[in-house]
Structure formats: C-alpha cells, structure tokens
Amino acid sequence: MRAARAAGAVRTALLGYGLAGSAFHAPFLATTAGLELTTVVTRDPERAAAARHRYPGVRILPSAADVWRAADAHDLVVVATPNRTHVPLALEAVAAGLPVVVDKPVAPTAADARRLREAAAERGVPLAVYQNRRWDGDALTLRKLLAEGALGRVHRFESRFERWRPHVRADSWREGPDPADAGGLLLDLGSHLVDQALAFFGPVTGVYAELAALRPGAAVEDDAFVALEHASGVRSHLWASALAGDLGPRFRVLGTAGAYVKHGLDVQEAALRAGAVPGGPGWGEEPESAWGRLGVPGDARPVRTEPGAYQEFYAAMRDAVLGRGPVPVPIDEALAALVVLEAARISAREGRTIRC
Numbered sequence: 001m002r003a004a005r006a007a008g009a010v011r012t013a014l015l016g017y018g019l020a021g022s023a024f025h026a027p028f029l030a031t032t033a034g035l036e037l038t039t040v041v042t043r044d045p046e047r048a049a050a051a052r053h054r055y056p057g058v059r060i061l062p063s064a065a066d067v068w069r070a071a072d073a074h075d076l077v078v079v080a081t082p083n084r085t086h087v088p089l090a091l092e093a094v095a096a097g098l099p100v101v102v103d104k105p106v107a108p109t110a111a112d113a114r115r116l117r118e119a120a121a122e123r124g125v126p127l128a129v130y131q132n133r134r135w136d137g138d139a140l141t142l143r144k145l146l147a148e149g150a151l152g153r154v155h156r157f158e159s160r161f162e163r164w165r166p167h168v169r170a171d172s173w174r175e176g177p178d179p180a181d182a183g184g185l186l187l188d189l190g191s192h193l194v195d196q197a198l199a200f201f202g203p204v205t206g207v208y209a210e211l212a213a214l215r216p217g218a219a220v221e222d223d224a225f226v227a228l229e230h231a232s233g234v235r236s237h238l239w240a241s242a243l244a245g246d247l248g249p250r251f252r253v254l255g256t257a258g259a260y261v262k263h264g265l266d267v268q269e270a271a272l273r274a275g276a277v278p279g280g281p282g283w284g285e286e287p288e289s290a291w292g293r294l295g296v297p298g299d300a301r302p303v304r305t306e307p308g309a310y311q312e313f314y315a316a317m318r319d320a321v322l323g324r325g326p327v328p329v330p331i332d333e334a335l336a337a338l339v340v341l342e343a344a345r346i347s348a349r350e351g352r353t354i355r356c
Helices: 019-031 043-053 062-071 083-095 108-121 137-148 189-201 266-272 311-321 329-352
Strands: 012-015 033-040 059-061 075-079 101-104 128-129 156-161 206-210 221-231 233-240 251-253 258-262 292-296 299-303
Touching: 012 019, 012 062, 012 108, 019 033, 019 043, 019 075, 019 101, 019 266, 019 311, 033 062, 033 189, 062 083, 075 083, 083 101, 083 108, 108 189, 108 329, 128 329, 137 189, 137 251, 137 258, 156 189, 189 221, 189 233, 189 329, 206 258, 206 329, 221 329, 258 299
Parallel strands: 012 033, 012 075, 033 059, 075 101, 101 128, 156 233
Antiparallel strands: 156 251, 206 221, 221 233, 251 258, 258 292, 292 299
16 A cells, blocks of 8 residues: 555545435535545536536546546545446555545445455555444434443334335436346445444344335335344344335334434435535534434433534544544445345345344
C-alpha cells in the first residue's frame, strides 16, 4: 500500500452516481473535514451534469480504468455501483493500492467477500463496507440503552424495514432474476437487518428464514422473515417487505426490565434524498413525536432519539486512510453477515433451521 497521505485532504474517487452515490456517499465525501470529493465516475450524461452542478470543480470520468491510470491523484475509492460490479471494481482498486469503501452487501456471496478480503490483506489496503444503518438514530439510541442496562437482559430483538411498494420496477436491477445482480430484499434491506443484529448481539448459532415473491411479476423475493439464535441467548426476528400495507415498529426490543419500542425510519435518508447538506445544526434530529418508548405496560416513557450520524462512518474512514485508526466496518463483519444471509436462503429453500 502507498504511504498514508501526510497532509491535505484525502482525495476521493466515487464510482457511480445513482441514488447510492449521489445521496448516500457524495454529500459526506464533500462535507467531512479532511475528505475531498475529487472525482465522480459515471457514463450517464444527466448524472454527470448533476454532479458538476452540485460539486463544481469535480472531475467527471467515464470509467474506473481512468481512475486506476490516475491512481497517484487519489487516496480513496468508493464503490457505489450496482451489486454485480462491487467485487471486480474493489479488486481493481486494491490492485492499484487504493483504500476502498464498498457499498453493502459488499459481494453477492461469502466466497466473493473472502476473495476480496484476501486481496486487500495481501496488498495491505484498508477496506471497509458501507453499513450506514449502524449510525441511524434509533440504532444509536438502542446501543446507548443496551450499554446502560436499561432493558435488563434482552431476550428478543425485533427489527423491520417494511414498505408499501406494490408494483415491481421492471427497470431496476434489484428486481431482476439474474443471481449475478444480487437483487432481492434479502441482500438489500436484509443485509442492514442482519448487520445490526450481529453488531448488537453478536454471532449466531442458528438461522431460520421464510422468503417469498408476492407481487405480480416479482422475480426475486420481496418479502422476507429471518430468525436468528445468537450465542448470547438473544433471539432476533427480522422482517423486510415491499408489500406491507401496515408498517410494524422499526424496533421492538424485549428484556427482563422492560421494552424499547420505536416506530418510523431514521430521518437522514429522506433528508439526503431531498438534497439536504449533512452535518449542519439539527442534522439527524428527530421530532419528539417520533421518539420511541421505554418501559413496561402502564409505565413507559418517551426516550429521545439520538441524532443520526452517517457522517461518522466517513470521519472514521478518513482516519483509517491516514493511519490514525481502524476502518469503521471491517470486511470480516460484512462477511459474517453474508454467511448468515446465505444460511437464510438455504433455510427458506429447505424449510429448516441451519446450524452455524
């Protein structure tokens, strides 16, 4: 690996400027102190124009190969392209000696993730996976409650990402039947759900799942339920659906001292989609009406939601590139989630619990 940059901002190339690149990565690359959004790679003229308009002075390149040829002008690469391209592009970045962030789920399979891990280790290149939902306000709040012991001994963790999207998008690779696209809700929203469960409650010993394609014309699962048995004794029940006409609680966490119940999604995604600039006053703050509640029947109180903080991922990644700390989400943790997701697919196909 090249020597860590001694001075100046970490010069970053963003590969892809669709929803992921434009909303979930570029705003933080442009506003995090010590990071510089230097280059955007896209062949789409409209996306290129949008990137130039929002980030004057950014260099627009048509292919990742142009970044590798100018590797000395970059210090970090972010892969925010469709899932099937994650591993090939990340391997090319590693071969160029460039630290890399790969959007979740990092790879279509655990075997692909292992190959990427080995390549990065061999080259000594920092490699991180973008699991931004660890910095959702509700996730940060639950982590705080667990650290305080406010729930006692937790025995069940329920988590949901549910939507009402009754029509299949024929133009979306996420809804296509080709396994190489790594589409479907299990690898999409399911990767967030499993990652959070592992981060909160540790490794699992058993996985049971039910997957279904419910909407007319659906070629991949659009409804998923995954049950995890953690070695810690906690059981996680996880739901993802595109056909939920009534949305359940985002979190329902049950412990020996009470429960924490939280409805509604973190506010950062909506703000980013609307073009808001992260990091200003009130960023990630939820209105009091959306706070969760902690307690027992007849005696529950509202709990202020911690401000969501996706920017913390990139602050940590900047420090990792500069040799000042570890990457925020190591490939080993993303690999552990992929192993669970693959066990979930086997479980759904065979109708049994998979022992890990």
